[in-house]
Amino acid sequence: MTVRILILALMVSSIAVGQESDSAVARKIFTEALTKGQSYEMLEYLCTRIGSRLSGSPQAAAAVEWSKQQMEKYGFDKVSLQEVMVPHWVRGASEYAVIVNSKAIGSREVPVLALGGSVATPPGGITANVVEVQNFEELEKLGKKAIQGKIVFYNRPLDPTLINTGSAYGGAVDQRHDGAKFAARYGAVAAIVRSMTTLHDDVPHTGSMGYDSVGTKIPAAAISTNAADLLSSLLKADSDVQFHLELHCETLPDIKSYNVIGEIKGSEFPDEIVLVGGHLDSWDVGHGAHDDGGGCVQSIEVLRLFKALGIKPKRTLRAVMFMNEENGMNGAKEYAAQAKAKGEKHIVAIESDAGVFTPRGFGIYSEGDGLAKIQKWRPIFEDYNVYQIEKGWGGADINKLKDQGTVLVGFRPDTQRYFDLHHTNSDTFDKVNKRELELGAATMAVLVYLLSEYGL
Amino acid sequence: MTVRILILALMVSSIAVGQESDSAVARKIFTEALTKGQSYEMLEYLCTRIGSRLSGSPQAAAAVEWSKQQMEKYGFDKVSLQEVMVPHWVRGASEYAVIVNSKAIGSREVPVLALGGSVATPPGGITANVVEVQNFEELEKLGKKAIQGKIVFYNRPLDPTLINTGSAYGGAVDQRHDGAKFAARYGAVAAIVRSMTTLHDDVPHTGSMGYDSVGTKIPAAAISTNAADLLSSLLKADSDVQFHLELHCETLPDIKSYNVIGEIKGSEFPDEIVLVGGHLDSWDVGHGAHDDGGGCVQSIEVLRLFKALGIKPKRTLRAVMFMNEENGMNGAKEYAAQAKAKGEKHIVAIESDAGVFTPRGFGIYSEGDGLAKIQKWRPIFEDYNVYQIEKGWGGADINKLKDQGTVLVGFRPDTQRYFDLHHTNSDTFDKVNKRELELGAATMAVLVYLLSEYGL
Numbered sequence: 001m002t003v004r005i006l007i008l009a010l011m012v013s014s015i016a017v018g019q020e021s022d023s024a025v026a027r028k029i030f031t032e033a034l035t036k037g038q039s040y041e042m043l044e045y046l047c048t049r050i051g052s053r054l055s056g057s058p059q060a061a062a063a064v065e066w067s068k069q070q071m072e073k074y075g076f077d078k079v080s081l082q083e084v085m086v087p088h089w090v091r092g093a094s095e096y097a098v099i100v101n102s103k104a105i106g107s108r109e110v111p112v113l114a115l116g117g118s119v120a121t122p123p124g125g126i127t128a129n130v131v132e133v134q135n136f137e138e139l140e141k142l143g144k145k146a147i148q149g150k151i152v153f154y155n156r157p158l159d160p161t162l163i164n165t166g167s168a169y170g171g172a173v174d175q176r177h178d179g180a181k182f183a184a185r186y187g188a189v190a191a192i193v194r195s196m197t198t199l200h201d202d203v204p205h206t207g208s209m210g211y212d213s214v215g216t217k218i219p220a221a222a223i224s225t226n227a228a229d230l231l232s233s234l235l236k237a238d239s240d241v242q243f244h245l246e247l248h249c250e251t252l253p254d255i256k257s258y259n260v261i262g263e264i265k266g267s268e269f270p271d272e273i274v275l276v277g278g279h280l281d282s283w284d285v286g287h288g289a290h291d292d293g294g295g296c297v298q299s300i301e302v303l304r305l306f307k308a309l310g311i312k313p314k315r316t317l318r319a320v321m322f323m324n325e326e327n328g329m330n331g332a333k334e335y336a337a338q339a340k341a342k343g344e345k346h347i348v349a350i351e352s353d354a355g356v357f358t359p360r361g362f363g364i365y366s367e368g369d370g371l372a373k374i375q376k377w378r379p380i381f382e383d384y385n386v387y388q389i390e391k392g393w394g395g396a397d398i399n400k401l402k403d404q405g406t407v408l409v410g411f412r413p414d415t416q417r418y419f420d421l422h423h424t425n426s427d428t429f430d431k432v433n434k435r436e437l438e439l440g441a442a443t444m445a446v447l448v449y450l451l452s453e454y455g456l
Numbered sequence: 457m458t459v460r461i462l463i464l465a466l467m468v469s470s471i472a473v474g475q476e477s478d479s480a481v482a483r484k485i486f487t488e489a490l491t492k493g494q495s496y497e498m499l500e501y502l503c504t505r506i507g508s509r510l511s512g513s514p515q516a517a518a519a520v521e522w523s524k525q526q527m528e529k530y531g532f533d534k535v536s537l538q539e540v541m542v543p544h545w546v547r548g549a550s551e552y553a554v555i556v557n558s559k560a561i562g563s564r565e566v567p568v569l570a571l572g573g574s575v576a577t578p579p580g581g582i583t584a585n586v587v588e589v590q591n592f593e594e595l596e597k598l599g600k601k602a603i604q605g606k607i608v609f610y611n612r613p614l615d616p617t618l619i620n621t622g623s624a625y626g627g628a629v630d631q632r633h634d635g636a637k638f639a640a641r642y643g644a645v646a647a648i649v650r651s652m653t654t655l656h657d658d659v660p661h662t663g664s665m666g667y668d669s670v671g672t673k674i675p676a677a678a679i680s681t682n683a684a685d686l687l688s689s690l691l692k693a694d695s696d697v698q699f700h701l702e703l704h705c706e707t708l709p710d711i712k713s714y715n716v717i718g719e720i721k722g723s724e725f726p727d728e729i730v731l732v733g734g735h736l737d738s739w740d741v742g743h744g745a746h747d748d749g750g751g752c753v754q755s756i757e758v759l760r761l762f763k764a765l766g767i768k769p770k771r772t773l774r775a776v777m778f779m780n781e782e783n784g785m786n787g788a789k790e791y792a793a794q795a796k797a798k799g800e801k802h803i804v805a806i807e808s809d810a811g812v813f814t815p816r817g818f819g820i821y822s823e824g825d826g827l828a829k830i831q832k833w834r835p836i837f838e839d840y841n842v843y844q845i846e847k848g849w850g851g852a853d854i855n856k857l858k859d860q861g862t863v864l865v866g867f868r869p870d871t872q873r874y875f876d877l878h879h880t881n882s883d884t885f886d887k888v889n890k891r892e893l894e895l896g897a898a899t900m901a902v903l904v905y906l907l908s909e910y911g912l
Binding site: 165198360387416435 | 619654843844872
């Protein structure tokens with residue numbers, strides 16, 4: 001009995017000491033990030049000196065070189081480039097879109113952005129009647145007779161009653177991604193889509209789209225939510241309203257680019273890799289500040305915090321800037337393929353690609369007990385107002401590691417403002433709050449520390 | 457045994473039904489707030505049509521009339537004005553502050569705001585040597601000989617390592633509030649204080665201050681954090697650097713104003729009052745958007761949500777716009793005094809006065825088991841990402857009800873951006889996010905609903 005009590009006492013005390021020590025490390029990490037953090041200065045350079053970084057652009061190339069030098073400057077053990085071929089789509093001259101000759105208001109130019117990957121309109125543009133639909137079922141019901149020769153207008157809004165705006169986005173984005181593909185099957189000449197935001201404003205949101213590999217490719221663009229509301233109301237009164245669309249975009253041959261990988265070698269289990277990353281490419285509008293410059297600089301900052309605080313991780317840490325998340329995922333695919341080929345063991349991968357607002361938690365995908373293990377550390381995070389450690393899906397880039405048994409962790413910041421900015425000219429450096437960015441980096445660094453200490 | 461199981465089963469099922477029903481009401485409240493909410497439109501009017509609303513100003517009077525009409529328009533059972541005399545301080549012509557003839561950079565004008573309640577400088581201003589201190593202990597140690605005839609410069613920054621910025625503010629604001637009072641005791645001719653923010657920028661932050669009731673009153677002003685850093689670095693190299701300060705502010709005779717009170721009568725316990733409020737006055741800079749126009753429109757919105765959804769509260773609900781929180785608290789004092797005189801029973805009072813960012817929870821002061829009772833409802837709030845239901849202090853206005861046994865609840869939004877804006881020209885309508893504002897109103901409405909159903 002006394003022995004059992006003794007053992008119990010020892011266990012409790014070792015847990016207590018362990019926890020205290022982890023909490024103390026967490027406190028050091030937050031203090032360093034909030035007082036000497038470098039994520040904000042890094043992001044300022046990436047956003048205001050380099051700018052938006054669509055795959056294949058000169059800015060994407062500059063960002064590759066910059067992030068490599070940045071990680072070398074911080075003295076990571078190894079910094080390398082991983083070659084990958086990426087799509088090279090260019091927007092060309094500004095788009096032009098007009099509601100034509102409506103009975104109520106005459107003609108009205110509306111804010112528009114081509115979707116990434118769209119083909120151009122013929123020179124001079126397309127002018128056609130408009131068919132508004134809310135979803136693909138409506139499209140199918142209307143059929144070829146109603147659609148042929150027309151512009152299909154997808155106008156289902158994001159559901160504002162969902163608390164996490166990402167869920168609202170997820171419930172609407174099929175219109176943007178697959179709208180042109182399906183409309184083309186019914187003979188439409190173009191597709192326009194309501195911008196993916198709960199805001200009612202004049203800012204169009206671009207984003208990825210896909211075509212059928214065979215068949216006609218029709219131009220596709222997003223119009224602002226105010227423009228979508230206007231067009232919809234005009235169509236209700238007058239179904240003959242026409243729409244004019246001019247896109248000048250073009251897909252050039254694939255071009256060579258790189259993932260950028262920084263590494264700190266693990267002292268005890270160097271073969272077990274803890275990855276933290278974001279994507280270095282962005283859309284070609286704004287600065288790609290929240291999406292995903294912020295996630296990149298946070299990932300670099302996580303490893304820098306280890307260096308600055310002299311923490312030697314037991315497992316190997318990698319900061320990975322994935323290339324081409326926005327329009328191809330080629331960087332993520334290449335990274336996962338090479339990891340598999342080399343037999344690398346990524347025990348866990350964390351991605352910050354949901355904006356860099358105040359950290360709220362992590363969304364975790366694990367086929368084993370990874371979620372439960374991470375949830376046990378929740379008390380450490382609660383000291384920093386981070387409560388949501390829940391089942392989730394990970395992130396677009398890291399999910400390519402899913403079939404290698406890697407536990408996938410999506411960093412979850414506050415979501416309310418993200419889709420005000422996402423894929424727009426408004427996603428600029430000034431929209432990022434320094435403390436929120438730093439708190440996110442520190443939150444991830446603490447998780448990386450715990451994972452590198454205890455594994456999964 | 458079977459009877460016990462039966463009773464247990466009945467208890468469990470009634471709890472389950474009760475919870476489900478409360479959750480369903482919560483869902484309705486959030487849906488209404490996010491789809492047909494009126495807080496944002498109200499705030500736009502209050503901020504951009506009326507503007508900043510310092511006690512005694514014409515704008516404060518306009519805000520009283522506007523909020524009364526607004527609540528009448530929504531059909532609350534009773535809307536009334538509660539007369540209260542308030543201080544009437546005016547800023548006068550713009551302040552002017554200059555670092556004078558430093559050896560390193562010559563003279564440099566710096567951003568400055570008089571503190572609320574400060575006396576003016578003599579015509580032409582004050583020019584004097586500067587003594588920098590971090591706290592009152594340093595001031596005392598320096599003593600009259602070192603301070604006499606000089607300008608005392610309080611330069612202790614907010615602690616950036618604290619996660620809740622309110623705590624950082626609380627740890628520094630004594631310099632602003634009491635700096636002039638203490639400096640005057642040692643013969644200083646003026647006091648300047650580093651602005652109360654963790655940012656390093658050019659925006660001065662005003663705020664309240666107090667004088668000794670007898671003795672000399674010296675002018676007091678806040679300079680921007682960048683200016684404070686500059687002045688401090690110049691003083692390190694050259695202790696003879698002088699500072700020139702011109703303030704044109706003035707305290708006029710007290711003037712009549714009002715608290716504005718809207719009420720929905722309780723159907724079962726009309727004598728038990730559940731109060732939700734904010735303060736209608738603001739500083740005379742910016743729009744007073746986050747501080748505290750947002751809290752006012754959220755409070756009105758809480759009662760409007762009950763009307764819109766046809767929910768008849770069992771207890772009486774009051775939305776109270778307190779007057780004069782910023783520089784006197786006279787509205788809160790009057791409200792509490794009248795409540796006491798009339799024998800009114802405020803079972804709980806909720807205040808939104810910490811900005812209108814994404815809701816994180818409530819900080820609760822209760823001498824009984826109020827905190828524990830409210831914490832039992834936490835699962836309902838977690839559906840809306842609201843986790844922090846913790847011990848707290850309430851709010852400045854509602855705290856005047858403390859000695860009447862009222863449970864005090866401070867609404868807690870995310871704190872990271874608040875002190876970027878607090879008491880500055882930057883606290884404008886465009887800094888408020890519509891969804892964040894609406895989520896806050898809905899979160900408080902759900903708590904008000906539960907309190908009105910179950911009491912405390």
